[in-house]
Amino acid sequence: MIATMIKEFRLPDLGEGLTESEILSWKVNVGDTVTLNQVIAEVETAKAVVELPSPFAGVVTALHEQPGTVVEVGKPIVSFEIANDDGGAPAPGNGPADEPPPAKREPNLVGYGAVVESSGRPVRRARGHLAAVKDAAPLVDSPMPTHQAAPEPAPAEPAAHSQPAAAAESTAERPRSTPPVRKLAKDLGVEIESVTGTGPGGLITRDDVRNFVGGGDLPAAAHALSATAYSRESADKQGDEREVRTPIKGVRKFTAAAMVSSAFTAPHATEFLTVDVTPSMELLARLKESRPFAGYKLTPLTLVAKALLIALRRNPSLNTRWDEDAQEIVQFNYVNLGIAAATPRGLTVPNIKDAHALTLAELSAALTELTDTAREGKTSPADLSGGTISITNIGVFGIDAGTPILNPGEAAILATGAVRRMPWEYQGEVALRQVMTLSLSFDHRLVDGEQGSRFLADIGSILSDPGIVLAMV
Missing domain, CATH: 3.30.559.10 (Chloramphenicol acetyltransferase-like domain)
Known part of the structure; x- marks a missing residue:
């Protein structure tokens, strides 16, 4: 029987002395088996969105922070169960036999503890599974604030799944959206998976759903619902949302x-x-x-x-x-x-x-x-x-x-x-x-x-x- 141990991965300094980052999404769930350098989370710093690679090969035992949470550098964010040094068997994804197993490579706050393929820096977001922002980013720097509605915070995902099958299913790539947007899509008869998000990080917005409706990609019954749903949403916004507060982060x-x-x-x-x-x-x-x-x-x-x-x-x-x-x-x-x-x-x-x-x-x-x-x-x-x-x-x-x-x-x-x-x-x-x-x-x-x-x-x-x-x- 292979001896195991629990290792915590603390949020590293992602560059230039940044003191905190926001967890945008987890790419793994409790119970998942991960390999060395596998992307486990997408986080946003004050300057960029980056992907965090796993410093260990093993099994995820705990996700300490939910998506949408701003975490200070040095705070534990995920725990792994990995093969112990004395267990006699290297952890999956480990290098040659003469290299120490990942368990011996303590994550630090600058690097990631693991040997990465390139520079050891966090991997920037791969855009293959996220829709690129369609609208051009105008080049401007005005001292006046830009009046642009920020997307609603992404909903917190469950931190644990007791069944491996459920964990595997939840790790499948799912479009990022918020509950009000999913409700609007449901009212219009839209399959949310069919909509391309144009918000930050591929976030699906209300306009994306409405544009999808207007594009003629729906059955006739859905078009019949669109005007009613849109009017109801507008009334809700005017009547119930007289103010919108967005966290400054x-x-x-x-x-x-x-x-x-x-x-x-x-x-x-x-x-x-x-x-x-x-x-x-x-x-x-x-x-x-x-x-x-x-x-x-x-x-x-x-x-x-x-x-x-x-x-x-x-x-x-x-x-x-x-x-x-x-x-x-x-x-x-x-x-x-x-x-x-x-x-x-x-x-x-x-x-x-x-x-x-x-x-x-x-x-x-x-x-x-x-x-x-x-x-x-x-x-x-x-x-x-x-x-x-x-x-x-x-x-x-x-x-x-x-x-x-x-x-x-x-x-x-x-x-x-x-x-x-x-x-x-x-x-x-x-x-x-x-x-x-x-x-x-x-x-x-x-x-x-x-x-x-x-x-x-x-x-x-x-x-x-x-x-x-x-x-x-």
Whole structure:
């Protein structure tokens, strides 16, 4: 008989000193047999959603936290029954005989105790079984809160199943949804498994169910119920839900703390410049039709980003950081360009590493990849750290100008407004031209008004006359 022992797995530090994470879902249940590195849970930190691999091979004996619970780092979350060192038999999934069994590899708060196939970091969410977020994540960083209804907390799953068959059945992948959404689907005669979720992590929302009804994929009887059910739900929302309270956690909590810290630590100053970008828009149209840029997604943001990178060479004070502890100003000789993105999980600012070294085509590809990754909720913590300067594109919402708040640790952020056709003075006459307003916020400890003005003027000069770059570089 093989001797066994109970091992607890404590929530590890998932990177950069994060102190807590939310359990989104368990991928295992009590009684399940798991192998080394098998994904056992999906958790959300303040920056990203990650999957936790098992540090042991054995049987799950307890799940200490329910989905939707915010857990502090170091707190036990799951227990395993594993083969004891003295039992004479290695645990399933163990490595070669000369390696110690997983029981000897204590989970720690930085790594995971087990030997993982790659870097030992938590595995980011695999999207094969979760529907990607369909709606594009607009690139924006507004100091004003986005009025976006947060999904209701996922219901807590039972912590234990006494029968192995029940455990096996419950571990099958089930669409994520909330009780009100499942009730709406039932009222409409919709099989919830047939609906594709567009909420965070593939969460099925009320709109997903309604859109499924409107797509013609239901029997006629279900369509007959749709109007009644929709009206009843609307009445319930208006009559019983006069207020909706959403816990402040995850990305929104992290972003709020960072913005408050930035606003009350760095003395912000903001300048505005409205420029005629017609030559840049004409250049953009020609590039899209040229063979070297075939297959690239070129946008006005691509040209603005390139103009900013060129202007930074002439104005390096905008690419700095104030080190309060060391009482030093840190000058960056590289540019990690942050692009503010509003996602279903909240505002994030992933950055393009070493953007200063990229050609226009490479920069376009990097922007596309960054946008797609944010849209699908796959942005990693590493992509969200180390930025040196940022851009926020408020023009996608038809906004002309704003006063963006600095990303913590950066000296400047540029907001790009909408491109509008407006009457404008051109060659001594009034003509319809394509015009854009640029808004630059900077840390006045690091950047003087003259330096900020020259930097903004350089960006405006490039966008109003791209040929001027020949005189700048």
